[in-house]
Amino acid sequence: MNGRTRRLSALLPNLLLGLAIVIMLFPFVWMLMMSLKTQVQNTAAVPLWFFTPTLENYRNVIERNNFLQFTKNSMIVAVTATALGMLLGLPAAYAIARFKQRGLSLWILVSRIIPYITFLLPLFLVFTRLNLIGSYTALIISHLIITLPLIVWITIAFFEDIPTDLEEAALVDGSSRVGAFVRIILPLVAPGIVTAGILAMIFSWNQFLFSLILGGPNTKTVPVAVFNFLSYGSQDYGAIAAAAVLITLPIILLSLTVQKYIVKGLTAGGVKG
Template sequence: MIPWFILFSKIHLVDTYTALILSHMLVGLPFIIWIMISFFEALPTEIEESGLIDGCTHHQVFLRIILPISGPGVITASLLSFIFSWNNFMFSVILAGDKTKTLPIAVFNFMSYSEINWGALMAAACIITLPVLIIALVSQRYVVSGLSAGAVKG
C-alpha cells in the first residue's frame, strides 16, 4: 500500500474520489474479467455467427445478442465486485481523507485508544450491511443461475 500511496500523492489524488474509484477499479476489474470469461466461453459460437449472417456488426452482436444472454454473469460479477468495494478497508484508510471518508472508515472511528463504543459500532455495522443484503436478496435468482452457468465444464 505504500507504493500505492506514493503514486497517488505524486499525482495529487489523495483524498479524492478519483483515487478511490481508480483503486477499486484496478483491483476489481481483473476479478470481473476472470468471472466473465467462463460465461462468454460457454456461449456457442453459432449464436455470434447467426447474428453476423443477419447483418449485425461484431459490436451489435455483442450488445444485442451476447450481452443479454450473459445477463446472469454480468449481475453476478457486478454484485461480487460491489460487495468487494463496499467492504474494502485498506484503500480507504490509505487514500481517503476527511472529504472522502467511506463507511468502513466511519465505523472504524467508533474505536479509539481508550475505549470502544460497542453499541454504536454494532448499530453502524448492521446499517452498512443492509444495502448489500437487500441487493443480494433482490438479485439472488440471477446470482444462483450465474454461478452455476459459469461453472467449469466437465
C-alpha cells in the same frame, strides 16, 4: 438398514445444515443485539439476553457522526468502480474466452490473489504526485484492482458457453462484431453479469485499506467510519455495532433482492456441454 437408521440418515444432513446456519448467523444476531443495548448492558460481566431495546446508538451514529455522508461516499465509490469494471472487464473477458487466452486469464487470477497492500505504496506515490489523495478518483481507480479482475474471471466461463455460431450468424446478417457483442452476447450472459456485478460491489463496499490510506475527510467510506469509533481510551460497543449493522444492511437487502440471479449465475457458469 431399518427404518430408524434411515430416518437418522435423513435427519443428520438437516441437523448439520441447521448448525451451519446458526454458526453463520450468530455473529450478525449478536451484533444486532449489541446495537440495541446501552453501553452498561454491553459491558456487563454476564451477557444479557433479555433487555429493553434502545435506538440511541443508531441516533448517535447517524446524527453525530455524519454517517449518511460516509454511506453516500461508499455508494459512489462502489457503484462507479463496479460500473467501470463492467465497462472494461466484459470486453476483456469476451476476448479471452473467444481467443482462448488461458495464460492471460491465469495472470488475471494471480492479480486477484495478490494482497491488496502490495498495490498500496505504488498507488499512494502516484496519487500523491497527481495531487489526488483524498479524492473520489483515487478511491475509484484503486477499487478497480478489486472489481476488474473479479468481473473478468467470473464472466470468462459464461462467454465460453456461448456458441460462436450465434456471432457468425449476426456477422452474416450485416452486424458488426461490437453490435453482435452488445445485442446478442451480453443478453445471453446476463446472469453472469449480475453475479459478477453484485460480488464486485460487495468487495468494493467492504474494502478498508485503500479507503483508509487514499481517502480523505470528505471521501471517508463506511468501513473507515466504523474504525474511527475505536479509540485507545474506550470503545462504544453499541455505536460500533450499530454502524456495522448500517454497513451490512444495504448489502443484505441487495443480495436478497437479486439472490435468484446470483444462484442462477453461479450455477450456469459451471455447466458445460
